[in-house]
Amino acid sequence: MPSNQRTTISRRQQLRDQRARESAKETKRRRLFRIATGLLTTLIVALVGFGLWSARPVEGGPSGQAPAFTLPTTAGTTVSLADYRGQPVILYFNEGAGCGSCTQQMALIEQEPGFAAAGITVLPIVMNTAAQIQPDLDRFGVTTPYLLDDGTVSKAYDTLDKGMHPGLPGHGFVLIDADGNQVWEGNYPSMWLDPAELLNEATSRL
Numbered sequence: 001m002p003s004n005q006r007t008t009i010s011r012r013q014q015l016r017d018q019r020a021r022e023s024a025k026e027t028k029r030r031r032l033f034r035i036a037t038g039l040l041t042t043l044i045v046a047l048v049g050f051g052l053w054s055a056r057p058v059e060g061g062p063s064g065q066a067p068a069f070t071l072p073t074t075a076g077t078t079v080s081l082a083d084y085r086g087q088p089v090i091l092y093f094n095e096g097a098g099c100g101s102c103t104q105q106m107a108l109i110e111q112e113p114g115f116a117a118a119g120i121t122v123l124p125i126v127m128n129t130a131a132q133i134q135p136d137l138d139r140f141g142v143t144t145p146y147l148l149d150d151g152t153v154s155k156a157y158d159t160l161d162k163g164m165h166p167g168l169p170g171h172g173f174v175l176i177d178a179d180g181n182q183v184w185e186g187n188y189p190s191m192w193l194d195p196a197e198l199l200n201e202a203t204s205r206l
Helices: 005-056 100-110 128-139 152-156 195-203
Strands: 058-060 070-072 078-080 089-094 121-126 173-174 182-189
Touching: 089 100, 100 121, 100 128, 100 173, 100 195, 173 195, 182 195
Parallel strands: 089 121
Antiparallel strands: 058 182, 070 078, 089 173, 173 182
16 A cells, blocks of 8 residues: 555544544533533522521420529519419520620510510520620610520520521520420521511410
8 A cells, every 4th residue: 555545544543533532522521511510500409498498497396394494684683484384485595695686576576565465475585694785675675684594594495506606596486385384496597587476376386
């Protein structure tokens, strides 16, 4: 076979090999792109799902006798759960000082007359000193004394680490009936529950 013909065949073969390599690379790129797209889609779905999950209330059912406690208050008094035996109580655990939405929540609860009409007392509990939380109460016009917890009561009611800050409560409520039984709890990562809805949650379980 003439050398020029062999050269032509060799070049054709080299061209076919080059095209085959390029085709293999393109196939690999497309496969990797499909895998990356699939992983990205899965991640987006997971993040959206987590966002929806974290925004929803996390509710608990009856858990028996509520843990007893006695705590100092911002008014310089002490409050015991036993003081309210014979009437329903809602414990409002929240992040406390610096959380404007937490204090505003209590301010609007105070403005809902339905709690008093139903004989339900709402006790806000924070892990602060009186000096730390009082400016927030003054700012939002809250008059209900806050119960000051060192973490013992919040831990007993399993409210710690439920919010944005480790070691602190999130934004949750615990309903205790007239017999001292814990009959409902709800944790709200959205940092808000309409007072009328809270009242409905309570009265529907009493």
